[in-house]
Amino acid sequence: MVIYTVLHTAPFLGTVGLSFFQYNGLTPPVGIGVRNYLRMLSSAEFWQALRNNVWWFFGEVVVATCVGLGLALLINARPRMAALFRTTLFIPYILSWAVAGMLWSRILNPAPNYGMLNAFLRAIGHEEWMQNWLGDPATVLPSIIIAAIWKGFGFSMIIFLAGLQGIPAELTEAARIDGAGSVKVWWHVTMPLLRPITSIVIVLGLIGAFKVFDPVWVMSQGGPGNASSLLAILVFREGMSSFQLGYSAALSVALFICTAVVMALYWTFLGRSRVVGDD
Amino acid sequence: MANVYSRRSALGLAAAGLGGAALLSGCTPDSGGSANAVNFWTYYEATGRGSTFADLAKQYEQAHEGITVNLNLAPQNFNTVLRTAMLGADRPEFLGITQYNMRDFAAAGLLADVGSILDDAGIGDDIYPAAIEAATLNGTLYGIADALRFGMWFYNPEVFDDLGLSQPRTYDDLGAVAETIRSKGKYPILFGLKDLNTAANSFQVFNPAFVGLTATLAASEAKDYTSQPFVDALTMYRTMVDDQILDPGDTGMAATDAQAMLAAGDAVMLPSASYSIGTLQGLNDKIGAFDEPVRLRENPVATYWGGAGQMYCVTADTVAEEEARKLLTWWVQPEQLTVQVEQSGLVSSLKSANEKIPADGLSEFAAANLDKVDPEGLFYNNYVPSTEAEAWGRAIQEVVSRSKTPEEAIETTVQAAVAQ
Numbered sequence: 001m002v003i004y005t006v007l008h009t010a011p012f013l014g015t016v017g018l019s020f021f022q023y024n025g026l027t028p029p030v031g032i033g034v035r036n037y038l039r040m041l042s043s044a045e046f047w048q049a050l051r052n053n054v055w056w057f058f059g060e061v062v063v064a065t066c067v068g069l070g071l072a073l074l075i076n077a078r079p080r081m082a083a084l085f086r087t088t089l090f091i092p093y094i095l096s097w098a099v100a101g102m103l104w105s106r107i108l109n110p111a112p113n114y115g116m117l118n119a120f121l122r123a124i125g126h127e128e129w130m131q132n133w134l135g136d137p138a139t140v141l142p143s144i145i146i147a148a149i150w151k152g153f154g155f156s157m158i159i160f161l162a163g164l165q166g167i168p169a170e171l172t173e174a175a176r177i178d179g180a181g182s183v184k185v186w187w188h189v190t191m192p193l194l195r196p197i198t199s200i201v202i203v204l205g206l207i208g209a210f211k212v213f214d215p216v217w218v219m220s221q222g223g224p225g226n227a228s229s230l231l232a233i234l235v236f237r238e239g240m241s242s243f244q245l246g247y248s249a250a251l252s253v254a255l256f257i258c259t260a261v262v263m264a265l266y267w268t269f270l271g272r273s274r275v276v277g278d279d
Numbered sequence: 280m281a282n283v284y285s286r287r288s289a290l291g292l293a294a295a296g297l298g299g300a301a302l303l304s305g306c307t308p309d310s311g312g313s314a315n316a317v318n319f320w321t322y323y324e325a326t327g328r329g330s331t332f333a334d335l336a337k338q339y340e341q342a343h344e345g346i347t348v349n350l351n352l353a354p355q356n357f358n359t360v361l362r363t364a365m366l367g368a369d370r371p372e373f374l375g376i377t378q379y380n381m382r383d384f385a386a387a388g389l390l391a392d393v394g395s396i397l398d399d400a401g402i403g404d405d406i407y408p409a410a411i412e413a414a415t416l417n418g419t420l421y422g423i424a425d426a427l428r429f430g431m432w433f434y435n436p437e438v439f440d441d442l443g444l445s446q447p448r449t450y451d452d453l454g455a456v457a458e459t460i461r462s463k464g465k466y467p468i469l470f471g472l473k474d475l476n477t478a479a480n481s482f483q484v485f486n487p488a489f490v491g492l493t494a495t496l497a498a499s500e501a502k503d504y505t506s507q508p509f510v511d512a513l514t515m516y517r518t519m520v521d522d523q524i525l526d527p528g529d530t531g532m533a534a535t536d537a538q539a540m541l542a543a544g545d546a547v548m549l550p551s552a553s554y555s556i557g558t559l560q561g562l563n564d565k566i567g568a569f570d571e572p573v574r575l576r577e578n579p580v581a582t583y584w585g586g587a588g589q590m591y592c593v594t595a596d597t598v599a600e601e602e603a604r605k606l607l608t609w610w611v612q613p614e615q616l617t618v619q620v621e622q623s624g625l626v627s628s629l630k631s632a633n634e635k636i637p638a639d640g641l642s643e644f645a646a647a648n649l650d651k652v653d654p655e656g657l658f659y660n661n662y663v664p665s666t667e668a669e670a671w672g673r674a675i676q677e678v679v680s681r682s683k684t685p686e687e688a689i690e691t692t693v694q695a696a697v698a699q
Contacts, residue, residue, distance in 0.1 A: 025362045026387035044691060109536060110528035111466070113545055135473055135531025137682040221475050224530045224676035225683070225692060240359045242666040242696075243383075 012256075019249035029246065036250035046251070049229045052141060053210055053258070056230065059145035060152060060212075061205030065198070067149065068156025073186070075157075076164040086161065093154035101218025104147040108133035108219075134220050137227035144219050144228060151215075156201045163197035164190070203266040210258045231255045314598045316347040317606050320361060321375030323589060324353040327557070328623040335615055339606060346602060348373075365389055365594070372603035373610075374592045375425070378413055378661040379668075381590045385421040391595040391604070394420040399608045402629060407649060410628035413587035413661060423611045426588030426625040428552045429645035429652065430483065431568040433559055438465065438544045446569050453573050457524040460547050468525050469546040471534030472676055478530075479672030483584050483658050484550040484572075485512045491580035491655035492662065499663040502697045504689055508580075513685035515575055516678045530680045538562060552585065552658075553645035557624035560641065568641055583651040586658030588625065670696035 019036050023029035040046050071089060075082045092100065109115030110132040112122045118130040133143040167190060175185045191198075213232035216222060222229035222237065229237075235255060239248030319336070323329030329352045336348040351371065354360050358380065364370050365384065376384070384390050397403040397411075397420070410424035439445075442463065447453040457467035472478045486495060489512035498504045519525035529537070538555070540546035542562035549555075550572065559566045572582060591611060593603045609615065617632040619625065626646045627633050633646040660668035674688035683691065 024383070025366065026383055026389065043695070045695065105533065108531070110531040111536070111540065111545065114536060114540070132528045132531040132680070135528060135676075136680055137677075220473065223473065223475065223478075223673060224680045225673045225688070227682065237669075240356065241669060242664075243362065244666070 015249045015252050018246055019253050021246040021249075023245045024243045025245055026243075032246070036247045039247065040250050040254060045226050045229060045234060046231075046254070048226055049231045049234050050258075052228065052230050053212070055141060056145060056148075056212055057206055057209035059142065060148040061202060061209055063145075064149045064152040065156045065201050065205060067153040068158075068201070069160050069194075069198075071153065071157045072160035072164055073190075076161060086158070089157055090154035092151045095151065097151075097214035097218055100147065100151050101215060104144075104150075105134065105219055108143055108147075110135060135224055137224055140220050140224065140228045144215055147219065148212075148215050152205075156205075159197055159201055160194065163194050167193050203262070206262045207259060207266065210255060210262060231258065313347075314602065315345050316349060317373050317599050317603050318349045318351065318369075318371035319373040319375070319606070320351045320354070320357075320364070320371040321589065322353050322357045322377065323375060328589075328619070328625060329353065331618050331622045335610070335618065339609055342609075343605070346606075348606065370594055370597065372594050372597045372599040373606055374594065375589045376422075376592060378422075378424075378587055378590055379665050381414065381422045381592055382416060382662075383664075384592070385416050385419070389595060390421045391593040391600060392419050392421065393423060393593055393604070393607060396423065396604065396608050396611070400612050402611060402613070405613065405629045405631050407628055407630065409585075409649070409652065409657070410587055412654075413657070414590055422590030422592040423607065424587040424590055424628040425611070425616060425619060427628050427649050428554050428585050428588055428658070429626060429649055430487075430550070430552050430572060430584035430656070431555070431641070431645060432572045433541065433549045433551060433555065433566055433568050435541055435544050435547050435563070436565055436567045438547045447573050448571070449574050450576065453524055454522055457522070461523055465544070466526050466528075466540065466546040467523075468519070468548045468550070469529055469532060469537035469540055470525075470549065470551075471532050471537030472529045472679055473532050473536075474534045475669055475672040475676075477534040477537075477672075478675045479660055479668040480551070482512070482668075482671050482675060483552065483586075483660065485515050485575065486659045487581035487584045487656040488512070488575045488579035489515065490659075492657045492659060493655060494580075495659045496662055499667060499697070504667075504693045504697065509689060509693075510685050513674060513678050513688060516675055517681075517685060520679055520681070525679065527680055530676050542566065553626050553642065554588070556641045556645070560624065566641075568644060570644075581653055581656030583648070583653070584656040584658065585649065585652035586661045587628070666696050667693070 018029070020031060020033060021029035022032045022036075071085075075085050106114070107116045110118060110130070112118040112130065115133070117133065121127065121129045131139050133139050171193070172185050172189055175189050180188065211232055212230055213236065216228050216230055216233055217236070220228045222233040231251065232255065235248050235251045238244045238251060319332075321329055321332065323332070325333070332350055332352060336350050339348055340346055361371075361374075361376070361380070370389075374380075374384075374390075381390065397406065402423075406423070407427055409427060411420065413424055414420055414422040434446075438460070442459055444456050444459060447456045453467075460467045470477055470481045472481065490498075490508040494506070494508055498506065498509065516525065520527050532540075537546060537549060538558055539562060541549045542559065549559075572584075574582060591607055593600060593607055597603070611629075613629050613631045616627050616629050617635050620627045620632050620636060620642075624642050626636070626642055626649065636643045636646055660671075670693045674683075674685075674692040677683040677688045677692060678685055
């Protein structure tokens with residue numbers, strides 16, 4: 001408890017306190033009341049970053065969950081070579097973002113001689129589809145999200161696979177004996193039983209969506225301009241690059257509040273899932 | 280499970296947390312360490328510009344019995360780690376830092392006046408005045424620059440020869456050259472604007488032609504970058520994009536991509552400064568530089584740009600301050616700076632060291648032209664807070680990617696960062 005208090009509670013309270021100061025890390029901090037928060041709320045960058053975080057959730061978490069679920073169903077339905085597919089598809093998840101980011105930066109380089117995606121598009125005769133994937137505000141966030149989906153679906157796949165393998169075979173067999181087809185079995189038996197797992201995957205993803213930093217930092221540094229900035233990017237940039245530690249602390253508190261709201265959802269979902277699971 | 284924490288334990292926890300926070304925030308600068316050990320931190324890397332530092336430190340230790348030099352070359356997150364260290368008990372006594380950090384530390388009273396070291400080291404007449412100017416704040420010298428940088432318009436001579444091109448001197452020439460290059464499927468100019476640092480540094484090419492240092496400093500002081508010269512400088516990026524001289528795809532490429540493409544001949548020009556010589560020649564030893572930069576407008580405020588390199592500074596009020604001053608006195612003498620220049624491709628801040636630069640190389644060209652950089656062409660981002668330089672980098676990305684007009688980018692990105 002003492003260790004937790006010193007290492008968690010004290011820095012957290014220190015951050016909250018710091019958010020009421022102007023502090024560059026060198027000269028003594030100056031108390032400025034809630035000005036950091038007012039600045040944050042009136043900042044277009046902050047709202048854009050928050051919107052980007054929400055997009056990140058819908059883009060990465062929802063899609064990666066659906067892809068992971070689909071792959072888990074496929075692998076579960078065909079046990080032959082399941083271990084090979086499971087391992088292969090899980091590998092991106094264990095890669096460091098430093099490595100994955102470099103890989104995807106290479107893929108998405110706009111020069112067709114260097115970027116594999118544009119080279120492919122040119123090779124198949126669709127030069128008009130070539131884009132400045134990481135350098136255009138319209139494509140940068142979707143591009144990074146796709147990289148994150150590629151890297152992230154392995155996690156949900158493994159969790160869903162574990163859930164699927166925990167469903168008693170007699171339940172699905174009973175449904176089939178009652179005349180249910182594959183789709184009906186999936187919809188009325190498998191999915192309800194996977195609901196607790198689905199809730200956990202989605203809510204964990206939602207929490208993660210507000211903490212995302214490394215993929216964006218490695219691939220675009222939040223640019224061009226602020227087009228791909230997320231809250232965690234703003235926290236880092238203001239604190240560690242601009243050395244506006246008070247403002248960075250205010251952004252951190254906002255990030256905490258967002259995550260806390262999501263945690264409340266987590267508890268709500270988890271509670272409901274237990275009820276469903278207990279049924 | 281409902282009552283794991285009683286009100287009393289929750290209050291106790293909060294009190295302990297507050298106590299811990301107070302304890303953590305109560306840490307005050309208090310230099311510890313030994314009077315005989317000098318901790319030397321630099322942002323140069325051991326495999327790059329700092330490759331000679333270990334040998335030099337060893338030489339110094341051998342010549343000064345009982346003195347230890349503890350080198351810390353380019354730790355991860357150097358600026359953050361350094362700032363944290365400068366506030367703690369273990370602050371390094373001898374620093375190799377950027378001009379921006381030097382100014383911040385000096386303003387916070389963390390650096391010693393090193394004016395007397397010019398005479399002690401016997402380099403008062405040898406050092407370029409620009410190196411002194413760059414390290415002087417309110418009449419006090421806080422650092423000694425190891426190197427000077429000269430703005431250079433790098434190009435790939437093999438592509439120029441293949442295409443029968445000659446060096447462009449005006450913007451119209453540049454347009455004609457770019458058209459030929461583009462017709463061969465190559466990029467006329469690439470900076471690597473995906474990297475914020477590179478984007479910010481690219482403004483060093485445009486700023487002297489349209490704004491100049493005097494107006495930049497005034498704008499930074501007034502926190503108002505909305506005047507026409509800044510709009511014009513940013514508009515130049517857009518004009519170059521519209522004229523297909525600068526590709527909007529530049530915002531999707533890292534600086535290393537741009538350098539590799541220049542070396543491979545897929546890109547043909549890269550305006551930068553002499554700090555890129557080592558990297559570019561390492562990729563392709565035939566890379567050259569125009570004998571003068573392309574004039575982007577009829578009457579530029581300044582044609583040549585450049586500035587100071589790493590600043591060697593001494594931390595004030597440490598137990599090893601005296602030893603750090605002695606180390607600085609030794610470290611900036613011609614013998615030592617010459618070794619650094621020979622190994623790194625840098626252009627020294629000492630005239631005598633530059634005489635040792637091998638002939639016919641880009642470094643020699645840069646050294647020979649250093650005096651062309653007038654005060655209006657000095658690196659703007661050596662003089663403004665990094666927040667402002669970074670904001671310019673982001674504004675440039677927005678303009679080149681056509682997501683904002685120059686006016687919008689200045690108003691919503693640059694002004695938003697400076698008006699705090």
